[in-house]
Amino acid sequence: MNPRIAWLTPLLLIVPATESATAQGTLAHYCFENGVPGEAAEGTDSILDCGPNGLDGTPTGGPVYSGDVALLCQPNDVSLALDGVDDSITFDYPFVFHVQYPVEATLEFLIKAPDPILHRPLFWTNTSSVDENRFHLNLNGGGMVGFDYRAPNGVLHDLLHFNNSELSIDLDVWTHIAVTRIGNDDGSHTYSFFKNGTFVVSKDDASPSLPNADQWTIDGPPTGFIPATGIIDEVRLSDRALQPDEFLYAGSPISNYCTANANSTGQSALIGSIGIPSVSTNFFFVRAGHMPAGQCGLFYYGPEEAQVPFGDGTRCVGSGSAGFFRLNPVMTIDDNGNAIRLLDFTQPPANCGSGQITPGSTWYFQFWYRDPAANGAGFNLTDGLEVTFCE
Numbered sequence: 056m057n058p059r060i061a062w063l064t065p066l067l068l069i070v071p072a073t074e075s076a077t078a079q080g081t082l083a084h085y086c087f088e089n090g091v092p093g094e095a096a097e098g099t100d101s102i103l104d105c106g107p108n109g110l111d112g113t114p115t116g117g118p119v120y121s122g123d124v125a126l127l128c129q130p131n132d133v134s135l136a137l138d139g140v141d142d143s144i145t146f147d148y149p150f151v152f153h154v155q156y157p158v159e160a161t162l163e164f165l166i167k168a169p170d171p172i173l174h175r176p177l178f179w180t181n182t183s184s185v186d187e188n189r190f191h192l193n194l195n196g197g198g199m200v201g202f203d204y205r206a207p208n209g210v211l212h213d214l215l216h217f218n219n220s221e222l223s224i225d226l227d228v229w230t231h232i233a234v235t236r237i238g239n240d241d242g243s244h245t246y247s248f249f250k251n252g253t254f255v256v257s258k259d260d261a262s263p264s265l266p267n268a269d270q271w272t273i274d275g276p277p278t279g280f281i282p283a284t285g286i287i288d289e290v291r292l293s294d295r296a297l298q299p300d301e302f303l304y305a306g307s308p309i310s311n312y313c314t315a316n317a318n319s320t321g322q323s324a325l326i327g328s329i330g331i332p333s334v335s336t337n338f339f340f341v342r343a344g345h346m347p348a349g350q351c352g353l354f355y356y357g358p359e360e361a362q363v364p365f366g367d368g369t370r371c372v373g374s375g376s377a378g379f380f381r382l383n384p385v386m387t388i389d390d391n392g393n394a395i396r397l398l399d400f401t402q403p404p405a406n407c408g409s410g411q412i413t414p415g416s417t418w419y420f421q422f423w424y425r426d427p428a429a430n431g432a433g434f435n436l437t438d439g440l441e442v443t444f445c446e
């Protein structure tokens with residue numbers, strides 16, 4: 056585990072449960088939040104649909120729930136690990152891209168997978184392994200994503216060729232993939248592919264002849280294939296073409312930037328966060344570590360990033376026209392060299408004036424602290440934290 060994540064993890068467990076918003080048009084949503092990390096998914100209809108329609112799925116091969124998750128704007132604590140040997144999930148209703156539904160549709164999911172090396176199915180939308188009447192979203196060498204379908208009569212409609220595709224996942228990193236489909240006036244269909252909320256490529260299907268199978272699978276049929284390996288999460292099917300800002304994940308909302316210089320402890324202080332950067336959830340903490348115990352310090356934020364020598368370190372936040380906003384009061388660094396503070400969206404400076412934090416806005420955070428033992432300027436700073444807040 057990333058050491059930065061490791062020292063943040065214990066407090067993640069106290070995130071309060073909230074109702075996740077259901078996007079209009081959701082056919083089904085597999086969030087895996089009912090699972091217990093480390094335990095296998097077993098039993099008919101045990102893969103619960105956390106959307107409105109109760110379209111549960113059935114695992115085979117014993118895929119194991121995982122606590123390795125991507126940060127979302129809604130609580131997300133559990134995913135599902137597919138072993139690439141015999142794990143599969145079957146669903147007893149037609150896939151959202153099949154002919155039984157309106158033309159407009161979206162498939163989106165999060166995947167964290169090693170290099171598949173060879174051609175492996177991740178979504179195969181028929182419970183038969185006979186190669187006809189199915190969509191096939193597959194992972195290939197280097198993380199390349201293939202996407203095609205075969206009509207009920209077996210004719211191939213190749214949209215992203217499996218070994219010559221413009222779309223790839225990032226290996227061993229959570230990647231959000233979305234596929235949307237719209238219909239055109241001439242009867243053709245257009246499929247658009249997105250990675251981490253960013254458009255990648257569109258492909259036209261000039262003469263659609265869609266599958267009509269009435270089951271589908273994650274990771275291929277229970278027999279007949281060597282399936283993909285990886286951790287999957289937040290699989291959502293919608294019966295309309297979602298806009299990128301409606302996807303469950305639109306890129307990492309939190310990232311470190313800038314630099315920190317070593318302080319009197321011999322380490323560089325790092326800033327991080329705990330919780331969800333959601334204004335309505337109001338459970339988001341900024342945290343700093345690797346600092347001199349017992350010294351005073353202060354979190355602050357501003358509208359721009361910067362990189363300016365300041366004291367023994369670097370000022371990583373710019374004031375722009377809005378200014379700097381201090382998260383008072385001054386704090387004392389604890390015995391372990393840490394400081395943590397709730398960013399309360401209901402209190403100043405976050406709830407009013409030019410420092411007001413609104414959904415969709417991006418702000419830059421840093422911790423300033425005294426460090427007389429360094430025998431320098433007397434103070435130092437962490438690196439910077441860029442946060443884009445959501446609803």
Ligand SMILES: [Ca+2]
Binds near residue numbers: 132
């Ligand atoms: Ca989840």
Ligand SMILES: [Ca+2]
Binds near residue numbers: 116118138140141142
């Ligand atoms: Ca297994």
